[in-house]
Amino acid sequence: MNRWLVFIVTIASIAFSCPTLSIAQNSPHAPEAAPGRILTRTRLVVQFSELENAWLDAIKKKNSSALDRLLDDSFQVWSSDAPAPTPREDWEKSAFATPVVPFRIQSMSARDVRSDLVIVNFQLLAPAQAGKKTRPAFYVVDVWSKNADRWQCTDRYISPLVLPHATITARPTGKD
Numbered sequence: 001m002n003r004w005l006v007f008i009v010t011i012a013s014i015a016f017s018c019p020t021l022s023i024a025q026n027s028p029h030a031p032e033a034a035p036g037r038i039l040t041r042t043r044l045v046v047q048f049s050e051l052e053n054a055w056l057d058a059i060k061k062k063n064s065s066a067l068d069r070l071l072d073d074s075f076q077v078w079s080s081d082a083p084a085p086t087p088r089e090d091w092e093k094s095a096f097a098t099p100v101v102p103f104r105i106q107s108m109s110a111r112d113v114r115s116d117l118v119i120v121n122f123q124l125l126a127p128a129q130a131g132k133k134t135r136p137a138f139y140v141v142d143v144w145s146k147n148a149d150r151w152q153c154t155d156r157y158i159s160p161l162v163l164p165h166a167t168i169t170a171r172p173t174g175k176d
Helices: 002-016 043-060 064-070 088-097
Strands: 073-078 104-115 117-123 133-146 150-164
Touching: 043 064, 043 104, 043 117, 043 133, 043 150, 064 073, 064 150, 073 088, 117 150
Parallel strands: 073 150
Antiparallel strands: 104 117, 117 133, 133 150
């Protein structure tokens, strides 16, 4: 029952999150505001950007103790590619065994559902690679719960995206 509630809240958060208020985290390609309009990151986006970036750093450094601070013991990864959720131990082994790709967080939004529950969604992008028409990207929804005085992620919902390169390397010939 609790997992269904989290799932429904997650879907509602995605449906009602306002993409015009989301901005790229640490990105030189942050969306430009219309003249006379200023885009500002919300307090929650700033707070959870730091936590998400700490999570990426812990994976890069293969730091289990840092992950212990960020992930709940019941943490699971739900993926469209897997028939069942992946338990934390299996996910951590896989994350540490996979070569590190310099992913970056983009278009983050965060919504507090209760004082102790926040839903965060964003795109996780790998850098564009020369000679390839697509780059690895994922749509991520994280459920964060406050345990004592610290936030810990309890669930991650992740789905692969296919994004084309943003740059055009050759002029179109018109013969294609």
